[in-house]
Amino acid sequence: MGIFYYLLVSLLYVLAIPVLLYLGFKKKYKYSIPARFFLKNNPKFKNDDLWIHACSLGEVVSLVPIIDKLKKHEIDISVITQTGYDRAREIKDCEIRYLPFEVFLPFWIKKHKTLVVVEAELWPMLFVVSKLRGIKTILINARISDNSYRGYKKFSWFYQWIFAHIDKVFAQSEIDKQRLISLGAKSVEVFGNIKNSSVPTISKQYSKPNKRVIVMASSHEGEEELILKNLKLKKNDILIVVPRHPERFKTIYKLLLNFTKSKKLSLAKLSEKDDFKQDVILCDKMGELINLYAICDIVLLCGSFVDGVGGHNPIECAYFNTKIISGPFIFNQKTLFLTVANIEIIEAKDLNTIDFDEFKNSYIKETGKMEKLLNEIEGKEL
Numbered sequence: 001m002g003i004f005y006y007l008l009v010s011l012l013y014v015l016a017i018p019v020l021l022y023l024g025f026k027k028k029y030k031y032s033i034p035a036r037f038f039l040k041n042n043p044k045f046k047n048d049d050l051w052i053h054a055c056s057l058g059e060v061v062s063l064v065p066i067i068d069k070l071k072k073h074e075i076d077i078s079v080i081t082q083t084g085y086d087r088a089r090e091i092k093d094c095e096i097r098y099l100p101f102e103v104f105l106p107f108w109i110k111k112h113k114t115l116v117v118v119e120a121e122l123w124p125m126l127f128v129v130s131k132l133r134g135i136k137t138i139l140i141n142a143r144i145s146d147n148s149y150r151g152y153k154k155f156s157w158f159y160q161w162i163f164a165h166i167d168k169v170f171a172q173s174e175i176d177k178q179r180l181i182s183l184g185a186k187s188v189e190v191f192g193n194i195k196n197s198s199v200p201t202i203s204k205q206y207s208k209p210n211k212r213v214i215v216m217a218s219s220h221e222g223e224e225e226l227i228l229k230n231l232k233l234k235k236n237d238i239l240i241v242v243p244r245h246p247e248r249f250k251t252i253y254k255l256l257l258n259f260t261k262s263k264k265l266s267l268a269k270l271s272e273k274d275d276f277k278q279d280v281i282l283c284d285k286m287g288e289l290i291n292l293y294a295i296c297d298i299v300l301l302c303g304s305f306v307d308g309v310g311g312h313n314p315i316e317c318a319y320f321n322t323k324i325i326s327g328p329f330i331f332n333q334k335t336l337f338l339t340v341a342n343i344e345i346i347e348a349k350d351l352n353t354i355d356f357d358e359f360k361n362s363y364i365k366e367t368g369k370m371e372k373l374l375n376e377i378e379g380k381e382l
Contacts, residue, residue: 001161002128009102009125013037028247032082035098042098044110049074050377051112051135053099053126057083058313059118060091062141062195067091069374076112080121083286105129116140116377118194120148127165136167138376141194143172144179145310145332152183160184168376172335189372193336195315197370200290208295209276211236214356215292215322218244218312219302223348224252226305228259230351238276240292242283244303249284256282293317298356301326304333305348314340318362325356341365 024033034040045051050073054060060079067075077088078099088096100108102125109126111133117126119141130137144152152159163169163184170191171177177188214237216227224241233239243252253269260267265279270288273281276295283292293299299317301324303309310332314324318340325344330337337343342360374380 002124005124006103006106013101013103028082030082032080032085032098035100036080037101039100039104039108042100044108045076045095045097045112047074047076047095048110048112049076050114050116051076051078052116052118053078053121054084054088054118055079055121056081057087058195059141060084060087062197063118064091064201065197065199065370066194066373066377067094069370070377073378099123099126102126109133111135114138114377114379119143122159122162124162127162131165136379137165138168138170139166139185140170140191140373141172142169142180142185142188143176143193143335144183145334147310147331149179152179156183170373170376173338176335191373193315193339194373195313195336196339196364200293200316200319202291202294203287204291206274206276206291206295209238211238211276212298212356213238213240213276213292213296214298214300215289215296215317216241216300217289217293217302217317218242219252220244220306220309221248222306223302224255226348227300227302227351228255230348231300232352233263233265233279238279238281240270240281240283240296242289242292246284246286249282253282253284256280290316293320293322296320296322298323298325301343304329311337314343314362315364318343318364321361321363323356323359324362325351325359339365 020033020037023029035042052063054063076095078097079085079088080099102123105125106129109129112135114136115130116138127137169180169185169188171180171188172193174190177190180188241252243249256267260280267280268278270281270283271285293316299322301312301314304311305327307329311330313336315336317324325346328345328347340362342362344359
């Protein structure tokens with residue numbers, strides 16, 4: 001099975017080379033594609049203790065509390081995305097690499113004591129080669145959404161092969177545990193979501209405006225227009241729009257120009273003004289969402305008002321006890337939503353009829369069992 005899979009991905013890699021070379025010139029992939037698919041400036045790790053792999057920014061952030069408690073170890077971190085890499089580099093005393101594409105892993109992976117993989121990063125060669133090197137493999141924060149489970153079951157034989165190379169699995173919920181076991185996972189334990197244990201770090205302290213601050217958080221294509229069409233702003237409101245993807249900043253600014261002109265409201269970019277004196281503000285800077293949660297009253301948690309994304313993490317804003325309004329499409333975040341009290345689920349069309357003042361502030365209801373996880377990673381007997 002392993003040889004057949006390796007030959008297949010090798011063929012796909014050769015066929016994809018022209019596309020990868022083209023994408024490598026795009027700013028978004030300027031460093032990640034050369035590193036992952038051509039090993040540019042991406043050597044093997046030097047250490048042989050703990051190796052932690054995450055995909056992108058959100059997963060890296062969620063790992064910080066765990067890494068802080070493992071500082072007596074030499075820790076290597078691999079990622080997939082540029083934003084994940086940039087955030088991981090802020091973690092002191094860790095080696096950071098991009099995870100190479102699977103064709104390179106048999107020659108790139110060196111022996112570590114333990115490999116910890118976060119969530120759905122089920123790259124087969126990552127686990128197969130690690131086990132061949134004698135590495136203990138752990139999957140944490142594991143979850144399978146409703147939509148994903150239907151697809152996973154069709155290829156259950158494939159996932160049984162992957163899970164045969166994973167020693168321990170920490171699932172987010174009992175439902176996730178049963179789904180993982182049905183796909184061949186062994187030694188599965190319900191832990192909860194590690195993001196519950198993350199304490200948001202404020203990088204810039206803003207002064208709270210003497211107004212009601214509404215943050216449209218991590219919005220996707222189609223959501224801004226849909227929400228603006230239905231949202232009723234009061235005279236004492238400030239609306240801050242935070243698009244999920246920076247490449248959409250210019251498009252959203254044009255949309256907000258038209259919106260504010262029609263409503264006779266003032267507009268500014270956060271990169272140019274951060275005094276919060278305008279009615280509507282476009283957050284056109286990365287890494288500001290936590291800072292804005294700290295001064296806001298209401299969060300419109302996006303990725304949930306249009307179908308396809310599946311919602312975003314409510315833990316970060318709940319940490320600041322904001323009022324949280326979400327759309328109904330949260331299939332990727334159901335477990336996290338269960339850990340936060342007082343989230344209001346509303347369709348975008350109903351935003352113009354509700355009174356935010358009637359809603360209660362959110363708070364986090366439960367946390368993960370950190371000590372058990374740390375003992376497993378460190379190989380300690382309970």
